[in-house]
Amino acid sequence: MRSEYDEKKFNFVKASKPFFAFSLVITLLGIIFLSVFGLNYGIDFRSGTSVDISLSKPVDKATAEQFMSAHSLGEHTITVAENRLSIRFKDPLTDQQEKQFRADFTQQIDPKAIYEVNIVDADIAKEQQRNAIIGMAIASVGIILYLTIRFEWRFAVAAVVSLLHDAFVVISLFSIFRLQVNLPFILAVLTIIGYSVNDTVVIFDRIRENLRFAKLKTPHDLEVLVNRSVWQTLTRSINTVITVLVAAICLFIFGSESIKLFSLAMIFGLFTGAYSSIFIASPLWLLLRGKSVPKKAAKAPSAS
Template sequence: MRSEYDEKKFNFVKASKPFFIFSIAITLLGILFLSVFGLNYGIDFRSGTSVDISISKPIDKETTEKFLSEHSFGDHSLTTSSNRLSIRFKDPLNEQQEKQFKTDFSKQLDDKASYEVNIVDADIAKEQQRNALIGMAVASLGIILYITIRFEWRFAVAAVIALLHDAFIVISLFSIFRWQVNLPFIVAVLTIIGYSTNDTVVIFDRIRENLRFAKLKTPADVALLVNRSIWQTLTRSINTVITVLLAAAALFIFGSESIRLFSLAMIIGLLSGAYSSIFIASPLWLLLRGKSVPNKKTAKAPSAS
């Protein structure tokens, strides 16, 4: 089955071992950081107050920090941009404190500033945490059922491990670098799961189609078939990822502060999903097959549209 043409091409299956090791290392590091430090939750998942201020003139971070320390509004974090300040207070501000904050800021720093205030209490924060976890679990279960019905259980297991790997890579890096986790982050993770699954299913569908017509005698023939299938879908996968990656990068560079971490999560997840579909999902399916040669019944399912 092997030809001179195959010998000249990069062998994705053979090269998958370093990627397995890298992914396992990142996963273990992520588990360690999550166990010790957890995630840096934003106010969407813990009680507090978010104040986003659109300013009419430049105000540096030092000036804003001085203002906040003088007025004792409580523990906070501050991010700045050319025309926007984002302040996150650990404790919810009451109505009087919110009014006082706006009055003092307008009087001392910018009388033309506009404010967007969001307050989340502890009960709402816990409910949003729970709903976010339920949403991710339901999405994963739906994907498992879809791929199991459309393909076979080995494809389903490999695809779900790959998509969970992509989600956990993003979660791990956000824990390691203490980037803030909020509702847009959950949206980014769910979007990443969708893109990762789409790329993986495209490769799996090509593997299934090639299985229908291939004459397989040894496990090496199956590995070669997987490698050919990856090459046949590689251009499509690269074009899809680059298109979305450019959009996410543009949002990260030119977008507002409120969507920057969403864009960062998307960039990390897209890059992770691009290599996991190739170096994790497909070789993992091959590993689950063991040394058996697939029979024709496995490959006679209808083709994906």
């Protein structure tokens, strides 16, 4: 089972402890920030009004802020992009406030402005929060069932822990840095889960294939098998991550404001998913599978 070639290669299993520690630190920080500050929900998940304005001429943020300071419409945030202005109001605007806002902006800033107004009340916001959680839960359960049928329960547990880790790390980072959470963010998290599971399944499939021809006598033999399986799929995993990462970075740099947070969530998730499949899912499966190695075999001298 073992060879000098295997022993000289980088051991992913032994190197997994720092990554476990890093993930634990991020998880604890995330729990603390989520408990104290929660998430910075966008209008999709809390009541308020979103006004997106397509401009016929450039308008800088200072001009927009000056206009808003002259109108007492409550707490708001302003995002300025090329030929587009987005204003998010914490509280829903009344019909009269909305009409007055449009009339004043058209008269004072841009006569040819085109408006897109979305109002979300408290009940709809809560329903969207609930639906997002249900959607993620259904996806996780489906993955558990699929992996249990295709592989075995140990693979399923390791994969689900890995994907939940990826999702929670991204959520924690958004909570720590107070980044806005909206529907595109949920789509990014679900996409991250998909990529994470895909990478994990590729490695697990190679582990299962290698198990068919392996003669395992000691727990170390199993460690060598996992390490070899990771090496055999490493090039494919790296190429996949780099390809998607380049696209996500380009979207973040050159994309519109509406997809920047989606792109940022994807970048976070791709980094965490890249190492979790190798340094968390595989060692965790080894930990679960290693317990089934007979103790007598574990005491047997290893062959060099």
